[in-house]
Amino acid sequence: MLDREGFRPNVGIVLLNAKNQVFWGKRLRTHSWQFPQGGIKHGESPEQAMFRELHEEVGLRPEHVQIMGRTRDWLRYEVPEHYIRRDARGHYRGQKQIWFLLRLVGRDCDMNLRATDHPEFDAWRWNDYWVPLDVVIEFKRGVYELALTELARYLPRQNTHNRYLRAGLRTHRQDDDGALAPVVPAPAPSR
Numbered sequence: 418m419l420d421r422e423g424f425r426p427n428v429g430i431v432l433l434n435a436k437n438q439v440f441w442g443k444r445l446r447t448h449s450w451q452f453p454q455g456g457i458k459h460g461e462s463p464e465q466a467m468f469r470e471l472h473e474e475v476g477l478r479p480e481h482v483q484i485m486g487r488t489r490d491w492l493r494y495e496v497p498e499h500y501i502r503r504d505a506r507g508h509y510r511g512q513k514q515i516w517f518l519l520r521l522v523g524r525d526c527d528m529n530l531r532a533t534d535h536p537e538f539d540a541w542r543w544n545d546y547w548v549p550l551d552v553v554i555e556f557k558r559g560v561y562e563l564a565l566t567e568l569a570r571y572l573p574r575q576n577t578h579n580r581y582l583r584a585g586l587r588t589h590r591q592d593d594d595g596a597l598a599p600v601v602p603a604p605a606p607s608r
Contacts, residue, residue, distance in 0.1 A: 418459055423510035424493055426457040428467045429564055432475070432482070432519045437546055437572055440475065440521075442530075442538035450552045452561070453537070454514065463487070463515040471519070474537040476529025482519040486571030491515060494560045511556075516564040518571050546572065 419425055430453040432440035441450050455470035457463060464484075471477050491513035501509055521527075530538050547565065550558045 418457070419509060420513065423508055424491075424513040425509065425511070426463075426491075427454060427512040427514045428457060428463050428470055429454040429492075429514045429516040429560075430467060430471055430475075430519060431516060431564065431568055432471075432477075432521055433485070433546075433572075434521050434525075434543055436543070438543035439546055439548060440528075441542050441544040441548060442474070443540040445536055445539045448552075449554055450548075451554070451557070455537075464517075467515075467517045473533045473535070474530075475541075476532035477521075477523065477527060481521065481523030481527050483522050485518040485520050485573075486568055487518065488514075488516045488564060488567050492560045492563050494557055497556055500556075514560065514564070516568060518568040520573070 430440075432453070434440075440453070442453060443450050453470055453474040455466065455474065457466040458469075461469070468479050471482065492515075493511060493513045495511040496509070498506060528541070530536050530541065546569070548561070550561055553561050
């Protein structure tokens with residue numbers, strides 16, 4: 418199913434763990450790494466396609482994830498002609514994708530790269546959110562950067578509080594003769 422401009426509708430999935438690391442899958446029998454992605458079938462919504470692809474490629478079900486956000490519009494990339502099957506040349510230009518940001522609420526052991534008879538990945542790992550784009554096939558790098566940039570606004574803030582650092586967290590201070598007195602915060606300025 419191609420649109421009038423020759424782009425196939427597709428979904429991309431950025432899956433986060435509790436540390437805001439992303440699922441990074443190694444394509445079957447290659448050295449390239451990517452996010453889960455796949456085509457939208459006729460009659461499917463992008464969200465339905467995303468859940469289907471999530472199960473087919475990673476083995477997760479809707480109860481294993483929480484949708485954090487999605488891209489507002491389609492993000493497009495063109496496929497170089499030498500990657501396009503001869504019978505599709507002239508019609509097929511590339512893919513247009515809606516990207517979803519998901520939070521894993523299940524466990525790592527819920528993932529199964531062999532959930533279907535047609536696995537996409539043969540290995541996976543958790544990676545920093547800003548993945549190394551040099552290991553992504555060149556013609557997809559721009560879309561990856563756009564998707565990660567747009568979806569970054571949905572990232573949960575990490576609690577960087579360190580309970581061992583006491584500076585700024587004291588509720589008492591010592592006065593001139595060594596007695597502890599409560600710290601009273603200054604009132605907020607009025608507008």
